[in-house]
Amino acid sequence: MHLNKQNFTNKEKGKNLNQIKKANLPTDPILALAQLQLWAKLDNAEALFSKIFLVTEFLWLLWAFGVRTTNKRKNVLIPLIINHLKNETPFSDEALARKCFCYVIKLFIFAILNK
Numbered sequence: 001m002h003l004n005k006q007n008f009t010n011k012e013k014g015k016n017l018n019q020i021k022k023a024n025l026p027t028d029p030i031l032a033l034a035q036l037q038l039w040a041k042l043d044n045a046e047a048l049f050s051k052i053f054l055v056t057e058f059l060w061l062l063w064a065f066g067v068r069t070t071n072k073r074k075n076v077l078i079p080l081i082i083n084h085l086k087n088e089t090p091f092s093d094e095a096l097a098r099k100c101f102c103y104v105i106k107l108f109i110f111a112i113l114n115k
Contacts, residue, residue, distance in 0.1 A: 020039055020042075020048055020052065021052065022052055022053070022057075029064075029091055029095060029096050030091075030096065033085075033090070033091055036061075036085050037085045037086070037088060039085075040081075040082050040085035040086050041086065045082055046078050046079065046082060049078050049081065049082065050074055050078055055072050055073075055074060055077065058074065058077040058078065058081060059072070059077070061081050061084075062077065062080060062081065062084075063092075063095070064091045064092060064095035065081075065084045065089050065091065065092065065095075066092045067080065067084070
């Protein structure tokens with residue numbers, strides 16, 4: 001009986017991890033920030049963020065927090081972002097003025113890929 005319960009809880013944990021996708025982020029920047037803050041509180045947040053987001057998206061997030069950096073390594077960017085999310089740092093006014101968080105990220109990536 002105990003083994004079945006343990007197996008069930010492992011399956012439930014797996015389901016929750018499958019829901020952590022960029023596609024599940026709301027298009028409203030304030031709601032997207034709230035969702036990212038929730039994800040940042042997970043035990044394995046750094047590993048999840050590393051799998052989900054690209055470096056360009058990390059750079060955009062840091063820009064949205066008002067941080068300028070030239071470093072482009074995930075192992076440096078992720079702890080900065082997680083720290084801002086855990087401290088509930090708000091997005092800058094300029095970032096909030098954008099219509100859609102996901103749309104801005106897609107445009108940003110498109111611009112970089114077409115250079």
